[in-house]
Amino acid sequence: MTSTRTALITGCSSGIGAALAAELLRRGWRVIATARQPERLQALVDAGARAMALDVDDAASIAALAATLQAEGLPLHLLVNNAGYGQFGALMDLSPQALRQQLDTNVVAPVAVTQALLPRLRAAAPQACVAHIGSVSGVTATPFAGAYCASKAALHALADAMRMELAPFGIRVVTVQPGGIVSGFGDAGGARVQLPEGSLYAPIAKAVLRRAQASQKGATPVDDFVRGLAAHLMQTAPGPLYRAGANSARLVWLKRLLPTATLDAKLSALFGLDRLRS
Numbered sequence: 001m002t003s004t005r006t007a008l009i010t011g012c013s014s015g016i017g018a019a020l021a022a023e024l025l026r027r028g029w030r031v032i033a034t035a036r037q038p039e040r041l042q043a044l045v046d047a048g049a050r051a052m053a054l055d056v057d058d059a060a061s062i063a064a065l066a067a068t069l070q071a072e073g074l075p076l077h078l079l080v081n082n083a084g085y086g087q088f089g090a091l092m093d094l095s096p097q098a099l100r101q102q103l104d105t106n107v108v109a110p111v112a113v114t115q116a117l118l119p120r121l122r123a124a125a126p127q128a129c130v131a132h133i134g135s136v137s138g139v140t141a142t143p144f145a146g147a148y149c150a151s152k153a154a155l156h157a158l159a160d161a162m163r164m165e166l167a168p169f170g171i172r173v174v175t176v177q178p179g180g181i182v183s184g185f186g187d188a189g190g191a192r193v194q195l196p197e198g199s200l201y202a203p204i205a206k207a208v209l210r211r212a213q214a215s216q217k218g219a220t221p222v223d224d225f226v227r228g229l230a231a232h233l234m235q236t237a238p239g240p241l242y243r244a245g246a247n248s249a250r251l252v253w254l255k256r257l258l259p260t261a262t263l264d265a266k267l268s269a270l271f272g273l274d275r276l277r278s
Contacts, residue, residue: 011083081110106151125170179248207272
């Protein structure tokens with residue numbers, strides 16, 4: 001792919017978004033890096049990216065970005081829906097508002113952004129691609145991450161449907177399912193854990209908090225992950241699924257091979273739930 005190709009990535013202030021933007025710049029792409037606070041993207045700007053403000057939960061922000069790109073008439077060859085976060089904690093402790101926000105950001109927003117940028121993607125067809133950053137957590141659910149796992153499972157399903165619906169228009173859709181990737185994801189998730197007073201899970205509070213950091217144990221360096229991801233997305237006909245990162249294959253195979261009761265028991269023991277049995 002040539003230097004005239006353009007990628008737009010959401011959630012570029014850190015983690016996979018920032019690293020992928022930097023990797024595509026190194027490979028000669030024109031990169032539009034977005035974040036709620038574009039001033040945090042200075043390092044990417046210095047490397048050649050264009051920083052633009054985008055709050056994926058704000059319809060007006062999405063519309064403003066789309067209007068700017070539409071006015072410029074710039075074809076969009078790659079859209080990476082990366083912005084998102086992890087809401088951790090027991091489902092019985094999670095407020096309905098927190099659950100709705102998790103689904104809004106991780107499920108509704110990627111569709112809304114893709115809808116808004118569809119004209120620019122069509123302008124790049126048949127070389128256009130939409131990549132959704134899901135997670136192996138959307139394949140194998142774990143305790144104390146129900147909201148996050150549900151959001152990624154829903155995103156995977158939406159991506160499957162979108163892949164079929166956009167194929168007639170020359171737009172490919174790729175589902176990305178990272179395993180553990182070195183990032184600030186665990187720290188950010190730990191700060192959001194809801195453990196109210198009187199929680200049934202108070203006796204294992206440390207285990208609840210530990211779930212937020214679980215992906216960081218033995219995690220794959222983010223630069224290694226995005227090198228492989230960039231190479232995949234730059235193919236003329238990228239495959240519909242890209243799965244990589246620590247434990248990505250293992251978690252999927254555990255789900256497929258183990259009886260449900262066996263997997264439940266292993267995960268319950270790992271996160272301390274067996275200690276709550278009277």
